[in-house]
Amino acid sequence: MLFNSYIFLLGYLPIVLVAFFVLGRWSRTVAAAWLACSSLFFYAWWNPRYVLLLLASITFNYVCGRTIARCAQTAAGKRVLTFAVTVNLLLLCYYKYTGFFLSSMGTWGHAPYGLLHIVLPLGISFFTFTQIAFLVDAYRGLAMEYSPVHYLLFVTYFPHLIAGPILHHKQMMPQFADPEIYRPRLRSILPGLAFLAIGMAKKVLLADNLAYYADRLFRGVEVGLHPGPVLAWTGVLAYAFQLYFDFSGYCDMAIGLSKLFGIDLPVNFDSPYKSVNIVDFWRRWHITLSHFLRDYLYFPLGGNRKGKVMRYRNLMITMLLGGLWHGANWTFVVWGGLHGIYLVINHAWLAVKQSAFPGWAERSNGLMARVRGIAATAVTFVSVLLAWVFFRADSFHAAGVILKGLAFGFRHTSDAPQEVFLWLLFAVSVPVVWLMPNSQTLVGSMMRKLEKTEAGLPAGLVWTAAFSLLLGALGGAAILQISAVPSKFIYFQF
Structure with a gap:
């Protein structure tokens, strides 16, 4: 169900x-x-x-x-x-x-x-x-x-x-x-409904619509499609956003459903594409799995207690097994290995920066810090994006064809016309992912405003009413868009 x-x-x-x-x-x-x-x-x-x-x-x-x-x-x-x-x-x-x-x-x-x-x-x-x-x-x-x-x-x-x-x-x-x-408690039911509406909108309105464009690329290469740069990049981006909203939507719905029963589930998704490095990414993506791998695999292997070489070895073992956990295919192992390499590079760079440039971040002014943060987020996202190719591809051949398309290196390329609806989805996805507060922040703000309303402050009432109407519209639109055969959540297959 x-x-x-x-x-x-x-x-x-x-x-x-x-x-x-x-x-x-x-x-x-x-x-x-x-x-x-x-x-x-x-x-x-x-x-x-x-x-x-x-x-x-x-x-x-x-x-x-x-x-x-x-x-x-x-x-x-x-x-x-x-x-x-x-x-x-x-x-x-x-x-x-x-x-x-x-x-x-x-x-x-x-x-x-x-x-x-x-x-x-x-x-x-x-x-x-x-x-x-x-x-x-x-x-x-x-x-x-x-x-x-x-x-x-x-x-x-x-x-x-x-x-x-x-x-x-x-x-x-x-x-x-x-x-x-x-x-039944109103202070649990209201945020539960809010999380449920937001999660439904992410899954049905965004993830499921993005899936068509992602599948067009990844299924196409399995039957001989050689994508050009436009089709390759838009297809991979569509999958990156599809996976984001699919998993984020599931996490929101799980939290919301549980809150209806008065029970709090741990946060499992915290705006991972806003991460400034890959270490930060794994603190935000599938948080409970990251904690499990850290506590029950990385630490028992020795963690960072036996020197840098052993630390990097333990990181690689943990991420390779984490990749295999996601699916019984060598492409998942490569995906985990890439993230292991990313983590090793990240930790090595942080160690070098701390020893060679102490206090560098503190000496930077506000503008430089913001520019550096944007650049770091962009590099992290592109690194994650390239790894998603192996996560989604059914074979190494398919992954290789797509990577060649991304690199503008294929001689005989074909770029399908890009529908306006795809660019509309991107136009919605980008601000939701990088500019807007996440679900926890939005719902938390709603509940704080509601508390002010209970105290008799009219501003809280107006804000809460407007937010509730927006959530009702989102949830209603999502329910109306549910298909006769609803699509599974991606993480159901793991």
Whole structure:
């Protein structure tokens, strides 16, 4: 079931929400169980068979987590942790990488390996990583509450189940135990609706329309298209904006849906194209995944504790595995490797700048600082843009053809006429991405204005009314544009 579908918005969501609050007045445990069962139904809408896999994973990890917690930070606890994490990773690798491994072996060995047709369960990467984090937190003594109903809800909670964010036990369990969330609260419902409207507009009005122009390029090269510079650059830009608004829209909708239930999800997207370097980019893009890779892979590898060479090695390993996590294709590995190289260069440059030019940034005047910031943002964006080619391309051949088109190097090029609608989409996308405040800032400002309205200040009332009308118009336009077969969010496939 998709957030951007009529069955979800007009059927599933109102029924689940109303029943949650009605049951919450009677029993908080029953209400939590209802929300967990509703989340399982949400997952089963895609394929009921994989509900059993999800429940088996939850049961296994819950039992292991309880066992680890009883012997936290001991040798016995570490053995159980190692066993449980290994089982989780083997399950993930079986579903996600078996076909990739066999096809790679067949290519390298020139042998006709038969491929297994394994259907990848939706959200397996996210619910696996969420539970691995729980196991590690249990070993560290950070997981304190073990209600089976709350744990079931923690893993299956539908706003995050399919495409994140990756949650931590300590973030969610106190919220599920809070009696306040079981009663409707205006201060949660209003921002929830605001996030939902903004996310819907990003997904349906921008991302889905940009997808046509991105697909025209990337699918075209797979059937022999040799793009010229205009088609190559507009197609790659269309994909960069499509991915931005698709993922940003999903994150906004997940936060908004969760707020309707009074529960706060962690921010997972923070205007990443405004980043001034690649380190800053990974602090803003898929924030919970970045934190997971840092805390559970980069730091255990040694982080930066064993010198610069080992630090750069650990960065490369982390990003290569992060690329492979995104998809079972060598193009994703190259994408991760490029970002690893970017991070190594960035950290090396920061070290050189700090030692060779101490205080350089502080000595720059306001104008120079702004010019330097714009230039740094532009360089970072172009670097990310080039890496997106490998992220989206189905093969190295396709990526090579597009990169040649970007470099004006193809002799026999073809540039399709560029529709006015594409340039209109770009004209909207650019200010939204780089000039306007992001969703968190906008909704936070709305709530502060609303508080002033409650205090009797008319300016707050006018601002809140105008913003509400704008959000209503955006949300209404998005709902009217939902197609009969709504498009999936891109991160659903990871």
